[in-house]
Amino acid sequence: MKTEPYREAPYLRRAYVLGHPIAHSLSPALHRAAYAYLGEANLEYDRRDTLPDDLPAIMHGVRHPDGTEEAPYIAGLSVTMPLKTAVIQYCDELSETARVTGAVNTVYPRGERVLGDNTDVIGIVNALRHAGLKPDPERDEPAVIGGGATAISALTALHKLGYRRASVYARSLHKLGSVQEAAERLGVQLSTVALAEFPAEQKARRHNPVISTLPARAADDWAPQLADPAGASDPAGASDPAGASNPAGASETADRPVLLDVAYNPWPSVLASAWEASGGAVVSGLEMLLYQAVEQVLLFTDRTLQPAELLGLVNAMCAAVDLPPRASVS
Structure with a gap:
């Protein structure tokens, strides 16, 4: 050429x-x-x-x-x-x-x-993995909050993680045509539920993971309903101001439902704080932004990096936005 x-x-x-x-x-x-x-x-x-x-x-x-x-x-x-x-x-x-x-x-x-x-899709995948998610499609049913374009990327990321069924919570269920079409293309069995029902449904069904694609503050009115301090786990895993509850992805988060809140300003969001109060693990959308940008950098420079060099790249980018450094990359 x-x-x-x-x-x-x-x-x-x-x-x-x-x-x-x-x-x-x-x-x-x-x-x-x-x-x-x-x-x-x-x-x-x-x-x-x-x-x-x-x-x-x-x-x-x-x-x-x-x-x-x-x-x-x-x-x-x-x-x-x-x-x-x-x-x-x-x-x-x-x-x-x-x-x-x-x-x-x-x-x-x-x-x-x-x-x-x-690259938003791989950004979501790697952000969830960084939060300590151990995908178990046979046991867990994930959920997506919101019905816009990012919800389709979230659904696609869940498919890449092995999930073949998911619930979508949205304010306007009649506007989910594009999300449902994407689910059909992916072969994902989709349930659609009114957004107002999410707090009660989450307590009953314990979705894991959950990806909120809502704009900043859009969940502030109902998110406090998720908090359940009496049933919360050890608060020692409280979230980093800009990252995951457990940045190293340690086993402490393995059995805790994981929330990725794509909105990261302000942080922690009301949704993230309530999720942690209920015993869950949280990762901010800044992690998604990081990992989707890593893929863009490799495409823009047409490079393939060895693991050590890739880790150095990721950590240089982390330092630029005050995210904690990584010990490894998958």
Whole structure:
């Protein structure tokens, strides 16, 4: 395949996080730390406030860069809301994960083709594993709270972890068509339940794991109903301000229901605090953001790392957002 001259000018490389609003995104901190660790000193990463109408010009730049300061080679794009479906039409090829979820959060060139992927799924998988989840599909039934695009990624992550049945709790059950379609594609048996019933259902059914895809503070009104201090386990595993209840993934969390709250600001959320009061283990969405960014970095740089180097990369990124270091990577 032809290699264009501009791909040999690393000092002109750029990557961006696209979305709206984007000013508070932590992606630049994660990516810049990663490229510094990898010695990619000439790969810059910036925020770029973007709406769907802005995509044609940006994607033209991905496909036809001039290799100048005004039109640099774009090594990759991190795509956030409201662009995760709108960007699909500009991709030549989608990963299987992107096809199943119907969403793209990662765009990158390979030769003359533009590829789209969804690294949110592996981000969720690795965040749950970091929290100490030991998947037991025969015993446990997981749950997803919320019915938007992230709920589909959550369902896909649960499928990758081996689960073949799940419950989805949402405020508007009649708007779950895309979630139900994804479940059918995955072969996951899906139960849909009104969101208001979650506290009572959780106490009765003890879903594990649970992934909340709700926006920040959206669970504040009903989350305190989950708290059950009398039945809580030893509080020694209280959550780190930005990470999991048990960052090392030790056996203490093995039999505790795990909650991933994708919202991480403010942290701990009311939902996370109530979950811990009921004896569960918690991991914040910052862990998901970390692990999905790791995959993006590897795609943008077209690298395959040995375990020791991958661990160094992850820990450099952890340090950039005040997450505790990892002892190993799976």
